[in-house]
Amino acid sequence: MLNIKVLGSGCAKCTKTAEIITAIANEKGIGISLVKETNPEVIMDYKVMSTPAVVIDEKLVHWGSIPHRAMIESWLVG
Amino acid sequence: MLQIFSDLASWLTFGVMSLDPNTKLADAIHFFIEDTTKIFALLLLMIYVIALVRASLNVERVRDYLAGKNRFVGYFMGSGFGAVTPFCSCSSIPVFLGFTSAGIPVGITMAFLITSPLINEVAVLLLVSLLGWQFTVIYVLVGMSVGMLAGAFLDSIRAERWLQSFAAKALEQGQAQASHDNNEGMTSTSMTLTERHEFAKGETLEIFGRVWKWVIIGVGLGAALHGFVPDGWIEAHLGDGQWWSVPAAVLIGIPLYSNATGVIPIMESLIINGLPVGTTLAFCMATVAASFPEFILLKQVMQWRLLAIVFAILLISFTLIGWIFNAISPIL
Numbered sequence: 001m002l003n004i005k006v007l008g009s010g011c012a013k014c015t016k017t018a019e020i021i022t023a024i025a026n027e028k029g030i031g032i033s034l035v036k037e038t039n040p041e042v043i044m045d046y047k048v049m050s051t052p053a054v055v056i057d058e059k060l061v062h063w064g065s066i067p068h069r070a071m072i073e074s075w076l077v078g
Numbered sequence: 079m080l081q082i083f084s085d086l087a088s089w090l091t092f093g094v095m096s097l098d099p100n101t102k103l104a105d106a107i108h109f110f111i112e113d114t115t116k117i118f119a120l121l122l123l124m125i126y127v128i129a130l131v132r133a134s135l136n137v138e139r140v141r142d143y144l145a146g147k148n149r150f151v152g153y154f155m156g157s158g159f160g161a162v163t164p165f166c167s168c169s170s171i172p173v174f175l176g177f178t179s180a181g182i183p184v185g186i187t188m189a190f191l192i193t194s195p196l197i198n199e200v201a202v203l204l205l206v207s208l209l210g211w212q213f214t215v216i217y218v219l220v221g222m223s224v225g226m227l228a229g230a231f232l233d234s235i236r237a238e239r240w241l242q243s244f245a246a247k248a249l250e251q252g253q254a255q256a257s258h259d260n261n262e263g264m265t266s267t268s269m270t271l272t273e274r275h276e277f278a279k280g281e282t283l284e285i286f287g288r289v290w291k292w293v294i295i296g297v298g299l300g301a302a303l304h305g306f307v308p309d310g311w312i313e314a315h316l317g318d319g320q321w322w323s324v325p326a327a328v329l330i331g332i333p334l335y336s337n338a339t340g341v342i343p344i345m346e347s348l349i350i351n352g353l354p355v356g357t358t359l360a361f362c363m364a365t366v367a368a369s370f371p372e373f374i375l376l377k378q379v380m381q382w383r384l385l386a387i388v389f390a391i392l393l394i395s396f397t398l399i400g401w402i403f404n405a406i407s408p409i410l
Contacts, residue, residue, distance in 0.1 A: 049176030
């Protein structure tokens with residue numbers, strides 16, 4: 001079970017990012033728990049300035065854009 | 079080179095649709111076709127080229143660059159980077175906090191955030207193609223000055239007193255450890271040409287997808303003004319740059335929320351119809367830079383008092399800009 005957080009202040013790209021990750025995880029049958037984190041204070045604590053950003057098990061893996069499919073697959077499987 | 083868009087519009091309007099060139103309708107349709115085709119072609123080409131060049135510039139780099147800079151260099155660089163760095167307005171808050179927690183003074187951060195919506199590559203491109211070089215240079219200089227002066231003013235009144243407490247704490251911590259222990263790895267990027275191409279392609283599609291409807295709306299309104307407001311009406315009523323017309327334009331501009339892309343075609347039409355340059359600039363800048371949705375977002379990091387001050391600064395500076403340009407434009 002991967003704990004995934006999508007950081008971002010609720011913009012369209014952040015919602016999209018969360019949707020894509022959920023879709024790919026479902027497709028591969030991987031269990032995840034995904035939270036959309038919009039609190040600026042929390043986002044700051046991860047030292048993120050460009051959203052959307054993705055945190056997996058408390059590790060920042062991506063920021064600044066909607067991640068590509070291949071990237072998401074590597075996080076989920078890897 | 080841009081003549082071809084005018085020819086295309088003439089061919090479609092007078093040839094294909096066989097409208098009488100002397101009618102208001104033909105005039106409006108010609109304006110609409112010429113401007114939309116020209117803007118779309120320029121946008122696609124130029125966004126790609128510019129994105130290619132600036133692919134490796136991002137807010138993280140700008141932060142590292144601004145951290146620990148001398149204040150006056152900081153206002154200038156903050157405002158300059160605000161003009162050229164791509165970032166989506168939905169990232170304003172994380173950017174604000176990122177700069178703040180790196181110990182960058184509030185004024186420099188605000189110079190960045192205020193200049194950013196006013197000046198960007200799309201705005202400059204549209205200004206050059208619709209209103210010419212001279213006007214564009216003025217616009218850019220004025221936009222940067224507003225950012226720099228507002229920033230300097232905010233620092234001089236110690237605006238950091240009115241940040242939300244967690245943001246104020248982050249600023250203090252950032253300034254305490256002003257040594258350069260940057261987040262390595264987040265900023266070191268050297269890109270290959272293929273990566274740059276991929277980035278530029280993505281940017282072009284993304285920006286174009288976002289702004290094309292604004293262009294249609296903006297040019298559509300511009301065309302309506304162009305074709306249907308009686309000739310000389312604007313000139314007769316507002317053409318002398320009556321003093322009250324400037325604050326009125328600013329007040330009308332604020333609740334209208336648009337980005338620069340949508341407003342510039344309207345500016346073109348207003349100026350052609352005889353609205354003085356200063357009044358037009360004031361209206362345009364108020365529409366672009368001061369919007370309620372964005373201010374509500376800033377509430378997350380600022381107390382009401384600071385928010386109100388920033389808002390007032392923008393209103394006053396746009397009004398002053400309008401007056402000054404109305405006064406000097408006859409001699410330009």
